[in-house]
Amino acid sequence: MSNKIKINLKVNGENVTYEVEPQENLLRALRNNFNWDVKCGCEAGECGTCSVLLDGKEVKSCLTLAAACDGHEIWTDKGLGLNDRLTARLQEAFVECGSVQCGFCTPGMIMAGVEYLKNGGKADRKAIKYAISGHLCRCTGYIKIVDAIYKVAEEIEEGALA
């Protein structure tokens, strides 16, 4: 017996219909529908790599019930990078600063950075560290990730990214 339900949502600007199980998390729903830029790490809310924007807010998709997203809007790292200038710049800054080693945490870190910068986050290392503190990285030691977000925050403050 299958009790799958259909949900209508907007993913990366496109209206889509997904078939999901009642208890399925948003992470699996997205990955089952080819959004492989959303990474599956711990699937328990610890690592943050599955983060997406839900109605413009960065949340952990593994902690989000997919069925509850019916009628809502989701942006992933890849989709946002192709459509949003700030996100594209932050992705570039990650490359420039060497913030990507194995790369597994990167999509989540980008989402945390975007959330921070979009809400007026300043070039402040302590505040950036707190903003990404729901995300685990086992390679970089976090410094270079903070560097990248700091760099873009500075650019925004200088008006270079108006």
Added chain:
Amino acid sequence: MSDFEFVNAPTVDSAIEALAQWGNKACLVAGGTNVMVDIRAKKIKDGTLINIRDIESLKKITYTDGKVSIGALTIIEEIAKSEIIKQHAPCLFAAANVFADPTTNRSATIGGNVGNASASGDTIPPLMVLNAIVHLKSKRGDREVPINEFIIKNGVTTREPDEMITHFTFESQPNTGFIKLGARRSMTISIATVAAYIETDKQSGIVKDCRIALGGVAPKPVRGTNAEKVFIGNKLDEDTFTKAGEAVQNDISPRSPSVRATASYRRSVVPVLVKRAVKLAAFGECE
């Protein structure tokens, strides 16, 4: 194949209707930060998941006539930014600011944290010293339960299966403080937390009234009644803090072995945390 059902409840009325219909099989899902983890760990194997995430009327923080009201679906991030909470309930403000991590706090709700009733739920000790009232609603009617009577033991509350928490109310209490000890700054379950409410006589400095609540150091969040008795009628000096630190040992019952810290470690740190929480409540700083 799954044994789950899904019901969307965009309003309070539709949520209590669904709760009445599904009874013991019903599981409310707001942010999902507890429920989704429990489903993945197969601690929840079946049931009807009632989505209450979109009930906008339960996401408000208001202040009228000396009383604060917080909707059960208010996310922790909102509480951590709220000027009302900062001014009228500094202990809850502090707890929201050390809660989980910023990403999780955009999903996690205060109603979920209290309803989950973990022994180390970070918003519970602050609500206990604020003498908060838990407002419950079902098709049978409304019910009010003091938070200090709401939690029976770890994970169990007096909430009936057909009831949902709608909001919390408490009086404005600027002289409260909260301190959390975890292994890390973010995304950490508390080893121990202490919330305190202190009222002192301005001239003599003698404590007139005091409430202390502790999380993570007993099978459920507990009031530090023995420590409270030491503070009342005394000045906030080193002698009082030492005696309170001894008295509070009779309020707590940490388990050993435990996953995050040993019982002896918790017994050693609690007096320090009580002192700091009380200083935060009385003076706004603890060093």
